[in-house]
Amino acid sequence: MFPPPSPIAFIDLNAQYRHLKTDIDARIQAVLAHGQYIMGPEVVELERQLEAFTGAQHAVTVANGTDALLIALMAWGVGPGDAVFLPGLTFTATAEAPLLLGATPVFVDVDPDRFTIDPADLARRILAVRQQGRLRPKVIMPVDLYGLPADYTAIATVADGIPILGDAAQSFGATVDGLRVGKLAAITATSFFPAKPLGCYGDGGALFTDDDGVAAILRSLRVHGAGSHKYNVVRVGVNSRLDTIQAAVLLGKLTVFQVEMQRREALSRRYDAGLSDMLAIPCRPVGMTSAWAQYTIRHEARDRLAEALKAAGIPTAVHYPRPMHLQPAYMAHGEGSGSLPVSEALCEQVLSLPMHPYMEDATADRIIDTVRQTVSRL
Ligand SMILES: *Cc1c(COP(=O)(O)O)cnc(C)c1O
Secondary structure, three states: OOOOOOOOOOOOHHHHHHHHHHHHHHHHHHHHHHOOOEOOHHHHHHHHHHHHHHOOOEEEEEOOHHHHHHHHHHHOOOOOOEEEEEEOOOOOHHHHHHHHOOOEEEEEOEOOOOOOEOHHHHHHHHHHHHHHOOOEEEEEOOEOHHHOOOOHHHHHHHHOOOOEEEEOOOOOOOEEOOEEOOOOOOEEEEEOOOOOOOOOOOOOEEEEEOOHHHHHHHHHHOEOOEOOOOOOEOOOOOEOOOEHHHHHHHHHHHOOHHHHHHHHHHHHHHHHHHHOOOOEOOOOOOOEEOOOOOEEEEOOOHHHHHHHHHHOOOOOEOOOOOOHHHOOOOHHHOOOOOOOHHHHHHHHHEEEEOOOOOOOHHHHHHHHHHHHHHHHHO
16 A cells, blocks of 8 residues: 555645744744833844845834735825725735725726736726726725736836835735835835745734835834824824734744745746646746745636646635625626626636645645646546
8 A cells, every 4th residue: 555645735834834943933932031022122123124135215014914005005195085006806905905995996907917917907997087087096006916026117107107005915025127026116015924925923014115204104104193202193093013923933934035935936937847838827027036925827627627636635726716896895896797807717717736935846746747637637
């Protein structure tokens, strides 16, 4: 009898912890020893390291990626009567943030190859909002889906001065022409949710900007809109600080982050080589590197493929099964089925394969073989 093959993890956070245990345990113990659980020295140290890593003038940590988006929009005074442009294919939080502030999301279709916001459709939707005259075009929120930066250069060209907030929850560590995420938009928001490329052991997030004035407002908004004294409230804010223990975890993980990025890149190349003749593999725009939060393929018979892979012990995930404009809670703001054809088609076809930096080549090869056999039988 052969032993059964070991189960394959979609993302193996335990393997990462086993690798970093001594360092991370010591860093957490240090926080327990000094007791500054809120805005302790690790938070300050992490912000300096995030600035050094990204090249952004300011890194402002917050409680999660959704709050990062919300706080950025608050800093720009987004509210009722404002149009906020965002892609149909994204995680819920992108649409939720403007809606919580009373603004109106304007759903934009995505590029069929990159899966990020389509600059041509964005231009059309900005023009339509201007012509209607009911809403003020206020912010554009491109999303770096699966870790690949949006086409910020093309977006800036059609933006016509509308400020850009990058939703980089999935792309921390990615680059465009050598510039890191954090430098690609006026404000960039990221998430440290455990499964993101740089994840903590709970919720966490950060904002990046080169603008001193905006950074000061972001820092104030995360602590209830405090002024120079904490009981002097100068604006309506929120409570959204990164826990010191989470900052300690992130400092530990940052020590290996670049090595992990290289491993993700190598695995993505291995998947490409093994699958490109059979399947639609992810696009690699010239000058860009992805953070490979996900390795996402396309197939017409996606659901049957996912089911067969599950039966063969390969976990997969669908990011995402339903576009924003067809979500029951957001539908009133969209134009219904057929209005974002690329996003709608991708929701039926995308499938993310296991991807994490601790995956062995042999495991990737097993996944590739199983996908190949399964696809040939569909
Ligand atoms: C994960 C994610 C968020 C939200 O981040 P949280 O830290 O979970 O709040 C926002 N946008 C996108 C595209 C995401 O993937």
